Amino acid sequence: MTVALHEPSTTPSVLKAGTGPDRPPIIDCDFHNELDSIKDLYPYLSKRWRNHLETFGIRHPNSGYYPRFMDHREEARPPSGRTPGSEVGFAREDFLDPYNVEYAILNPLSPVSSALDLELGAALARAANDWQIAEWLDPEPRLRASVVVTPQDPVAAAAEIRRCGADGRFAQVLFMGRLQEPMGRRRFWPIYEACVETGMHVASHAFGAYGHPITGAGHASYYIEDHTSPPQAVQANITSMVVEGVFDRFPSLRMISVENGFAWLPPLIWRLDSAWSLLREEAPHLERLPSEVISEHVYVTTQPIEEPPRRQDFLNLIEHFGDLASHILIASDYPHWDGDNPDVVLPSGLDEELVKGIQCENARALYGL
Amino acid sequence: MIDADVHIPNPRLRDLYPLLPEHWVEHFNNTVDKGASQEYYPPRSPVAGRRGGLEELREAVFDQGGAELAISSCLYAVDSVHNPDVAAALAAATNDWQSREWLEQEPRLRGSVVAPIQLPAAAAEEIERCADRPGFVQVLIPARTEHPLGSRLYHPLWKTIERSGLVAAIHFGGAPVMPPTPTGWPSFFLEEYTAMAQVFATQLTSMIVEGVFDACPDLRVVFLESGFTWIPSHLWRMDKEWRNLRRLVPWVRRPPSDYFREHVRVGIQPLDAPPDPAHLGEVVDQLGSDDLLLYASDYPHVHACDAGDLLFRLLPESLGRKIRSENARSFYRMGG
Amino acid sequence: MKYVVAEASEIESGGRKIVSVAGRSIGVFNLDGEFFALRNRCPHQGGKLCEGKLWGVIRSERPGDFEYRPSREILCCPWHGWEFHVRTGQSWCAPERLRVRRYEVETVAGEEIAEAAEVTAAPIEDPDAPSPGMVKGPYTAETYPVSREGEYLVVEIPG
Numbered sequence: 113m114t115v116a117l118h119e120p121s122t123t124p125s126v127l128k129a130g131t132g133p134d135r136p137p138i139i140d141c142d143f144h145n146e147l148d149s150i151k152d153l154y155p156y157l158s159k160r161w162r163n164h165l166e167t168f169g170i171r172h173p174n175s176g177y178y179p180r181f182m183d184h185r186e187e188a189r190p191p192s193g194r195t196p197g198s199e200v201g202f203a204r205e206d207f208l209d210p211y212n213v214e215y216a217i218l219n220p221l222s223p224v225s226s227a228l229d230l231e232l233g234a235a236l237a238r239a240a241n242d243w244q245i246a247e248w249l250d251p252e253p254r255l256r257a258s259v260v261v262t263p264q265d266p267v268a269a270a271a272e273i274r275r276c277g278a279d280g281r282f283a284q285v286l287f288m289g290r291l292q293e294p295m296g297r298r299r300f301w302p303i304y305e306a307c308v309e310t311g312m313h314v315a316s317h318a319f320g321a322y323g324h325p326i327t328g329a330g331h332a333s334y335y336i337e338d339h340t341s342p343p344q345a346v347q348a349n350i351t352s353m354v355v356e357g358v359f360d361r362f363p364s365l366r367m368i369s370v371e372n373g374f375a376w377l378p379p380l381i382w383r384l385d386s387a388w389s390l391l392r393e394e395a396p397h398l399e400r401l402p403s404e405v406i407s408e409h410v411y412v413t414t415q416p417i418e419e420p421p422r423r424q425d426f427l428n429l430i431e432h433f434g435d436l437a438s439h440i441l442i443a444s445d446y447p448h449w450d451g452d453n454p455d456v457v458l459p460s461g462l463d464e465e466l467v468k469g470i471q472c473e474n475a476r477a478l479y480g481l
Numbered sequence: 482m483i484d485a486d487v488h489i490p491n492p493r494l495r496d497l498y499p500l501l502p503e504h505w506v507e508h509f510n511n512t513v514d515k516g517a518s519q520e521y522y523p524p525r526s527p528v529a530g531r532r533g534g535l536e537e538l539r540e541a542v543f544d545q546g547g548a549e550l551a552i553s554s555c556l557y558a559v560d561s562v563h564n565p566d567v568a569a570a571l572a573a574a575t576n577d578w579q580s581r582e583w584l585e586q587e588p589r590l591r592g593s594v595v596a597p598i599q600l601p602a603a604a605a606e607e608i609e610r611c612a613d614r615p616g617f618v619q620v621l622i623p624a625r626t627e628h629p630l631g632s633r634l635y636h637p638l639w640k641t642i643e644r645s646g647l648v649a650a651i652h653f654g655g656a657p658v659m660p661p662t663p664t665g666w667p668s669f670f671l672e673e674y675t676a677m678a679q680v681f682a683t684q685l686t687s688m689i690v691e692g693v694f695d696a697c698p699d700l701r702v703v704f705l706e707s708g709f710t711w712i713p714s715h716l717w718r719m720d721k722e723w724r725n726l727r728r729l730v731p732w733v734r735r736p737p738s739d740y741f742r743e744h745v746r747v748g749i750q751p752l753d754a755p756p757d758p759a760h761l762g763e764v765v766d767q768l769g770s771d772d773l774l775l776y777a778s779d780y781p782h783v784h785a786c787d788a789g790d791l792l793f794r795l796l797p798e799s800l801g802r803k804i805r806s807e808n809a810r811s812f813y814r815m816g817g
Numbered sequence: 818m819k820y821v822v823a824e825a826s827e828i829e830s831g832g833r834k835i836v837s838v839a840g841r842s843i844g845v846f847n848l849d850g851e852f853f854a855l856r857n858r859c860p861h862q863g864g865k866l867c868e869g870k871l872w873g874v875i876r877s878e879r880p881g882d883f884e885y886r887p888s889r890e891i892l893c894c895p896w897h898g899w900e901f902h903v904r905t906g907q908s909w910c911a912p913e914r915l916r917v918r919r920y921e922v923e924t925v926a927g928e929e930i931a932e933a934a935e936v937t938a939a940p941i942e943d944p945d946a947p948s949p950g951m952v953k954g955p956y957t958a959e960t961y962p963v964s965r966e967g968e969y970l971v972v973e974i975p976g
Contacts, residue, residue, distance in 0.1 A: 187868055291665060328663065329626045330627050331629075332631075332683070336725075336727075336729055336730060339725075339726060344663050344679040347676065378755065382710055383753035387671050387674050390785045391669075449896065451896070452862065633880070724911070727900070728900070
């Protein structure tokens with residue numbers, strides 16, 4: 113594919129002009145609905161689990177902490193003072209309306225998915241999904257949600273996926289990037305089976321912790337390293353799903369990388385193809401080039417978008433995606449500090465159809481919106 | 482031509498007997514312990530080294546390969562040995578064996594000091610012991626370590642390497658106890674092999690942002706068997722993160738990509754190439770300097786394609802010359 | 818064009834006021850009695866830069882070493898933390914190529930503003946003015962009442 117370049121650009125292809133309904137719509141593939149505290153879930157929990165939270169709390173694998181500056185954009189905090197992203201009304205006027213968001217995919221990052229007590233995890237997941245239905249999907253028709261699950265308990269997760277799948281407003285199942293085992297391992301297959309049955313996809317969102325070091329060479333020291341490393345986990349997860357044959361077993365399943373940036377995908381494909389041609393005897397069940405499998409099944413969201421020093425590098429990057437450019441989805445990560453402004457992340461001069469695809473049409477086709 | 486990455490086989494334990502202290506010889510003779518038996522590669526896979534002698538190496542690397550100099554390393558996994566005394570003894574004996582059986586026998590061959598990197602103080606001692614021996618030009622550091630290499634734990638070791646005048650060669654492999662990915666152990670070596678590029682990315686980020694090059698401004702690092710087509714996108718990400726989060730690591734005063742270009746060189750094998758050669762040319766250009774790539778055959782390991790052949794056909798003659806020999810000559814300060 | 822944006826006493830040392838001038842949002846900062854004005858738009862992704870926190874200066878010669886000067890002159894964008902020097906508008910991460918738009922600020926007596934207004938024959942009592950006392954001319958205060966007794970901060974917008 114060749115990227116058309118109009119230079120100098122007088123009319124930016126990104127949607128800077130105007131706010132609200134006058135501007136072309138976007139479909140935001142990473143929009144965070146936040147809990148102000150776990151108490152937000154109390155109305156959706158039984159007395160037993162409310163008591164448990166009051167008397168014990170949630171245990172997680174202890175993975176240490178990286179001192180940092182901030183989690184959220186302060187100016188996205190609602191007037192009530194609650195956590196940014198925790199009120200649908202404010203998020204609507206602060207982001208959905210001005211950016212003319214046609215649809216946004218909710219990714220609730222909660223302390224639920226890594227709960228060690230699996231029964232508590234299942235109860236919390238169910239509560240989080242009910243909370244999403246009542247407080248996000250019902251009041252705001254432009255939202256689609258990700259099913260919260262505890263992947264460590266695939267049976268409970270599959271049941272929860274089937275329960276939510278019946279609602280029709282859930283688009284995908286949410287995994288955090290760093291798991292106990294890579295996503296292709298057999299233990300997770302009941303989850304994918306439920307996804308396929310309910311017409312949902314599976315998303316791997318940056319970060320998370322399940323006790324392993326955050327890199328293949330141990331625990332890094334600084335938040336800047338923590339924040340640089342999510343592409344590693346998602347690359348390992350994509351590799352695992354391809355090499356284990358998940359997509360051969362579940363051909364309609366799609367995997368979406370969220371909040372990992374996206375410039376690493378072409379080099380990953382090149383490396384996987386060359387590794388496959390070298391080592392394919394080890395995994396003879398894998399009959400096709402990994403690049404072919406990825407080109408059908410793997411999608412990437414843009415944020416945090418890589419910022420090469422030269423505009424031409426970015427255009428080359430898009431060329432390196434080739435036909436896979438139709439798998440690039442725009443994402444804001446609203447309301448987190450490291451989010452992208454959908455208006456300015458793509459350089460001017462990109463082909464208009466390509467931009468429209470990234471901002472809207474690729475997601476529409478993927479999620480059937 | 483300078484071949485920046487060739488391998489000599491692991492020593493057999495009996496090769497080391499004449500060089501080990503007597504009580505360790507007795508230990509190995511009388512116990513089940515047979516040395517550093519772990520491997521970085523499944524032993525019979527195509528990427529694993531075949532056992533070949535000096536004659537075979539001479540023929541393949543110098544006579545047929547056309548190298549005038551070759552930088553060798555021995556991937557003996559002393560980093561897999563938990564017992565610190567055994568690890569240090571095996572490393573020392575391996576280095577003496579490399580000197581005696583390989584480097585002293587072949588003047589065109591250069592070597593890498595094997596060191597128990599899991600024990601930074603012991604590693605530093607071994608490096609100091611070997612630094613001035615003829616033939617050793619670098620220290621071998623397996624890519625997978627227990628802590629990322631920028632960690633403050635390793636700073637005294639980096640000082641030692643900087644002072645020794647040796648290059649630090651970070652090479653595919655490593656045997657720490659943790660999984661090779663942040664999301665656990667994959668089922669297949671194919672996955673581990675693929676993920677090793679991200680391990681190199683980790684080490685690059687770690688060494689730069691944790692200030693290794695600020696503490697050791699003369700330190701030189703070479704990545705071997707790392708691949709390089711993943712590097713541009715990682716540089717973009719690192720520079721972006723630095724602009725956002727620089728205040729936490731204020732000793733990093735320039736964009737990380739600057740440190741990379743100043744301090745790090747990269748062997749060309751394996752070449753994880755895009756299918757379109759034009760795209761490969763763009764990736765080489767995105768590295769941002771002609772000084773970075775070093776010709777490397779990775780003898781006797783097999784890879785998916787012949788990196789040298791592909792690059793030299795594609796790139797301008799002047800850049801090809803730099804990759805063939807000039808970059809290595811100047812980085813390793815080989816003169817001539 | 819010069820715009821009256823605030824009474825000098827309104828912004829205390831270490832404080833700031835975000836004003837809207839000639840269609841632009843601008844942050845006016847008081848650093849120990851000196852005033853500086855910056856465009857309230859980060860050149861990175863358009864974040865509301867002037868709503869960010871002010872930080873001191875940290876220098877470091879080696880890992881783990883922090884030499885801190887509590888000047889609070891470094892403005893960090895609330896979106897991604899990009900740092901800009903309030904005095905110059907220069908970015909800390911790419912000083913040679915990146916800066917936020919900076920405007921000249923001066924402290925001017927109300928009397929001088931009124932006289933300048935008379936010289937240019939602009940009506941002191943503009944019937945369209947949102948409040949009495951607004952002046953036009955070399956000094957424009959879009960929403961700002963000026964009295965001859967006060968001291969005012971005036972921002973110059975070229976063009």
